[in-house]
Amino acid sequence: MNTQTVISKEDFAKFREFFYRKTGIQFDDNKRYFVDKRLLERIEATGSETFRNYFVNLRFQASGDELQQLVNAMTVNETYFFREEYQLKCLVTHMLDDLVRRKTDHSPIRIWSMPSSSGEEPYSIALYLLEYWKGIADWDVELIASDIDTSILRRARQGVYSPRSVHNLPPKLLEKYFARCSNGDYQLCDDLRQSVEFTRVNLMNPADLRGYRDFDVIFCRNLLIYFDDLSRRQAADTFFDALKPGGMICLGHSESMSRISSLFNVRKFPDAIVYQKPLEAR
Known part of the structure; x- marks a missing residue:
């Protein structure tokens, strides 16, 4: 240097x-x-x-x-499988059932994970749906995962993780969905890797956000803490536009949409607090 x-x-x-x-x-x-x-x-x-x-x-x-x-x-990428698991439980026990009751066209359930980091969050969502949501046999799910960091997206697509990244996974899921590598890391199975579409998105660039619409659920956890008030409000507007009426967003445990934007309604489920786009909104 x-x-x-x-x-x-x-x-x-x-x-x-x-x-x-x-x-x-x-x-x-x-x-x-x-x-x-x-x-x-x-x-x-x-x-x-x-x-x-x-x-x-x-x-x-x-x-x-x-x-x-x-x-x-x-950009900082610090995550692991089943992080803030209570929200994943809320997804499969309350949120999805609430959403599908209002679906009249049986269109796919669309979930957006932003930022995706190295893939632990979107793959955790896919694992939870497969293992714990009874509706998975009846509904198609589109899982989109986005990040601003192109190098971390390459890692996410490869699906190779250290023992630390998978330490929260139950042993039976680790054995079922991962193969042990010669260096001690874990390779996620092809079926799960192919179930997630990874894309590069900068939330501050309107050109990047074209086509990101009609989501039923958004996970945006531990990103807004790096933004100032103006950027947080801009991000909240972006997520509001990206959700279907009645769609829901999950934030990190230290983040609160109520302190950022008045556009969303607070939904208090037994497992978690999430934020919902009003049904009458367009």
Whole structure:
């Protein structure tokens, strides 16, 4: 690494504003070490001599390839199977039954996992549906999983996980759906990997969101904590538009849609609190 390259306070402020406008993610001052380290790695990888040279190229590069590489470096992907399992239980014991009672056309149930990270969440949803939802034999399910990070999407499609990622899974499910690799990791079976469609989406880019409509359920857990109030409201509007009337969204345990937007109704099920698009909304 070029030890002569220094990210000044002014450089950090410029970069932070640029990255926020592109992604909605806000870096506080206490993230300086993390941001500087990733920036210096990208400056070195691109052969730029200074932050200024790198930043000019980043802003005006027509292809956007380096911006994507930077996004991949800056996003945090920390997850595991059956994380916040109470919401998965709520999905199969209450939410889906509530939704299918109102379906008159027997159209597929559409579920969106955003962000997907390395796939543990959408694959957990698929596992839970197969194992615990009695309606799975009668209904088609479309499971879409999206993330802004292209490198993490490649990992998700491969479906290979460390022992830590699968530590919450019951042994019988681990044996049923995974094969042990020679290095000790676990490979998810082909059928489950093919049941999820992975796509790249930036919630702050309207062009990315075309076609993301008519979802019955959205899982967006532990993403909005990285946004400021304005970006959270924008994300809430996006999810509202993406849901069918009566559709529901699950947030992370420390997140509350009620503090972000008044568009949704609060639904209190025995297992979890979720947020519902009003039936009369369009």
